[in-house]
Amino acid sequence: MTGTTGSFHVEKEGDDQLILVTLPDLPADYQASLLDRYGDIYFLVDFLNGHIPLEKIEILITYGFDLDECTLNKLPSLKWVQVFQTGVEHIQLNELENRDILLTNVRGIYGNSISEYVMSFILYFMRDMERFIENQRLQIYNRSILPDEVYGKTIVILGAGAIGREIAKKAKLFQMKVIGVNTTGSPVEGFDEMYTFDDRNQVMGKGDFVVALFPVTDKTYHCITKEQFQLMKKSAYFINVGRADLIVEEDLIQALQQEMIKGAVLDVFNEEPLPKSSPLWEVDTLYLTPHISGKTKLFYQRCIDIFDENYRAFKAGDQLAFNFNYQKGY
Structure with a gap:
């Protein structure tokens, strides 16, 4: 060398x-x-x-x-x-x-690594780890605010391929309800319900967590916009480990700033490496990782x-x- x-x-x-x-x-x-x-x-x-x-x-x-x-x-x-x-x-x-x-x-x-990534954020949010980390920094010992549990929550997985099935498998271990979206709506093992891509709006409001995994095609390009974020629960989290072009980044920023949803995780971006000038860095309830969910x-x-x-x-x-x-x- x-x-x-x-x-x-x-x-x-x-x-x-x-x-x-x-x-x-x-x-x-x-x-x-x-x-x-x-x-x-x-x-x-x-x-x-x-x-x-x-x-x-x-x-x-x-x-x-x-x-x-x-x-x-x-x-x-x-x-x-x-x-x-x-x-x-x-x-x-x-x-x-x-x-x-x-x-x-x-x-x-990528099934094992990306499913671990998704579940790690779900656990991080539900167990309120950010608050405990901050309290440790401030030397605050406070047991008055209780964290939530993953048990019984609903995860919507947009894309029921190999990675989606592995996420579903791990979600089931935590006794979550698993709803999937694929091209045909055909049943897939490990999913409680399955919807077609064209019916995706019907499930956006069902999930406590919505995970995007679709490949980018003419049909899926920008398939998640302000319209879909408005359909989600205000307490829900959106996680994109698929492709950046599945979403409109400006719409996600607006959804978070207007508290349409509680938070989001992005591992993929329209421009990579993500420039320091990107407004994504400034959104408090947005968690960013450098396209690393599948790379261990x-x-x-x-x-x-x-x-x-x-x-x-x-x-x-x-x-x-x-x-x-x-x-x-x-």
Whole structure:
């Protein structure tokens, strides 16, 4: 490794394809793990300015934010892009499709981490932890105001996929009522009720907690606005661990400032990193985290395991897992 813009190159005998990794935050121990497993591999933060044979790179591991026409022009041999996240809406997909480049993402690795994240905030709010933390700071010993319980509360989960099912499972352990929304309204194990997307307004007022998990499509874009916040209980909390474009951020700010709802949690934002000038920072009842709900200390190993399986399939000419379908858009 030669600093943050350098590369670590290891050559092994054989016909291994050259791999370029452009993950700027990949820990050193995981870099070592990749080096142990594969042939020619380079690590580079700003790979466009690196001293590596870009024209020979066949496999790229990335988050996808560095993929544009200019980058792809410098990688003429690129055959496969492995994105270490689920969302690919930020990638210029038409450029990859036109060059017949395989695109794979990672799926099925976020259920445990995101469900823990959601439940941690639910417990934080119900057990009034903020007040106790503040009282400790002020050296106040006060037992007169009692906290609430999660028991018997209702959670509405907008999106009943793998992550939604895992949240439902954990919510059930706390004896919550679980209401879900999916495309068809078809029943899903672990949910007490299920509604269609078009009927989502019917459930917004039922939840003590409303959790957004929908993928962004033409139909779900800005599907949660002032109208939906007005339907929620004034005592309810909104949690977005899906996509930023599911909501209108200005409407959420207004809903909180006007006390339409009690509080909200955002882990995704229209602009990331969230700039210091964003008004979101100034809302007292809004809790912000830096797109970290699905990213724990186990994240990289789970991604590498998926890449490892796909790498063997790629070498064998077999179908890759989680291969993006350009025609279907997912």
